[in-house]
Amino acid sequence: MAGMVGSNAGWQPVPYLGCPMALDQLASHLTHVADKAWIVPGLSIERDDNDNVMRGEETQLLGATTLHAASLYVMPGTHAKWVDVEGLEVRDFRTVMTGELHHLLLNHSLIGAGLPEQQENNVAFQEGIERGAQDASILSRLFEVRAAHVLGTRDRRHVSEFLSGLLIGHEVALMTKQSTTDTRQPLVIIAGDALACRYQQALQFIGLESVTLEGDRAFQHGIRSIANVLAN
Secondary structure, eight states: OOSGGGSTTSSSOOOEEESSEEGGGGGGGOEEEETTEEEOOEEEEEETTEEEEESSHHHHHHHHHHHSOOSEEEEOSTTEEEEEEETTEEEEEEEEOHHHHHHHHHHHSGGGTTOOOOOOOHHHHHHHHHHHHHOSOOHHHHHHHHHHHHTTSSOGGGHHHHHHHHHHHHHHHHHHHHOOSOTTSOEEEESOHHHHHHHHHHHHHTTOOEEEEOHHHHHHHHHHHHHHHHHO
16 A cells, blocks of 8 residues: 555555655565555655655656656646656655635635636647746736636636646746756656646746656556566
């Protein structure tokens, strides 16, 4: 097993392994919790400039490095991960709370107050990408999301799409700029089709190539790799 089952809210707390960490060593650090049951450890970063943790994504990464080798992996979601990998070794990673921030702003802030049911709209999403990717900070842009629909310059049904583009565009521009890897190589996005397409669109806007790898496929490949080590 892998993921939050090994957290303090899961079956049993399992320690994190500090990075740099070779993914092919995960199988030698499992925590035995029951007959024929083990939990995969998460990974952590502890530096003056970066405190970070992941659980579950390390197993996806193990599968991904075999299925599609790359130096930078993007793992979108509620808490998106940007992972620098060298061979099989995770060198560094950052977490960006883009998905959670979108949910909070739309559902628990003035930005989303009184909005009708939201509709998908790629034009609004692309406009958000362009705005978010070109600003060094989007803090001053967030209230404008509300002001635009109050003033009637943005369709109230497309606020979610514009906000999503704004946040993802800013995330992609910021994280690729901060990464120490060679972004001239295609990035690998590990996600389901819908979310992967959004990140591909944002990366394309800033001139970067990417390929996608389905998250479940990466996880299954990784967990089977660990199981095969146990079996042998």
